Amino acid sequence: MSEHxxxxxxxxxxxxxxxxxxxxxxxxxxxxxxxxxxLDRFVLGVALYWAGGLGMGLVQRFSPVELYDxxxxxxxxxxxxxxLNVFAYVFVLGLPGGLVLAETGAVTLPGWFHGATxxxxxxxxxxxxxxxxxxxxx
Amino acid sequence: MRNDIADRRAETGESQADLxxxxxxxxxxxxxxxxxxxDPSLELAFALAAHFDCRIEDIFEPAx
Numbered sequence: 001m002s003e004h005x006x007x008x009x010x011x012x013x014x015x016x017x018x019x020x021x022x023x024x025x026x027x028x029x030x031x032x033x034x035x036x037x038x039l040d041r042f043v044l045g046v047a048l049y050w051a052g053g054l055g056m057g058l059v060q061r062f063s064p065v066e067l068y069d070x071x072x073x074x075x076x077x078x079x080x081x082x083x084l085n086v087f088a089y090v091f092v093l094g095l096p097g098g099l100v101l102a103e104t105g106a107v108t109l110p111g112w113f114h115g116a117t118x119x120x121x122x123x124x125x126x127x128x129x130x131x132x133x134x135x136x137x138x
Numbered sequence: 139m140r141n142d143i144a145d146r147r148a149e150t151g152e153s154q155a156d157l158x159x160x161x162x163x164x165x166x167x168x169x170x171x172x173x174x175x176x177d178p179s180l181e182l183a184f185a186l187a188a189h190f191d192c193r194i195e196d197i198f199e200p201a202x
Binding site for chain 2: 013015069070071072074
């Protein structure tokens, strides 16, 4: 614990700097994508966008300090749970409701409805696998 | 959890940023703990206790 305390003296300012670098790289990648699209250089834009995202990931992975503290992790966990709950309601109520409305001829479902349904399905499959994995591990 | 971190900081003349730097979290985290909006992990509670040279239960007590 004393190591934890002693080595932490410069952590917040260093953490802030590395966070700025990480988000700056991602922001630069996004900006480059839009600029490249405007200049009709889509492939180059995507490459720069990926480079920005990769750079952000590398900074987060290899920075000498942890960029997020435990409160950040708690907030992230709670926000993720709320998001999953919200989309669970959308998935459970919205999907059958939409299909019923389509079946009765009240609406014609657009293509994105099915795409969104499969995306939500995939998210909950991944979530279920992740829950199972962590149950197994703990 | 109720805690007296703000009082202890006042005694030592530390800012939230000073304490945050000493225990390796952000100033916002210290602020959230003091306002009893965030309960720290055991690791952080131990770090705070070590920083103030006391026991965890001297700083924290469960809210009723």
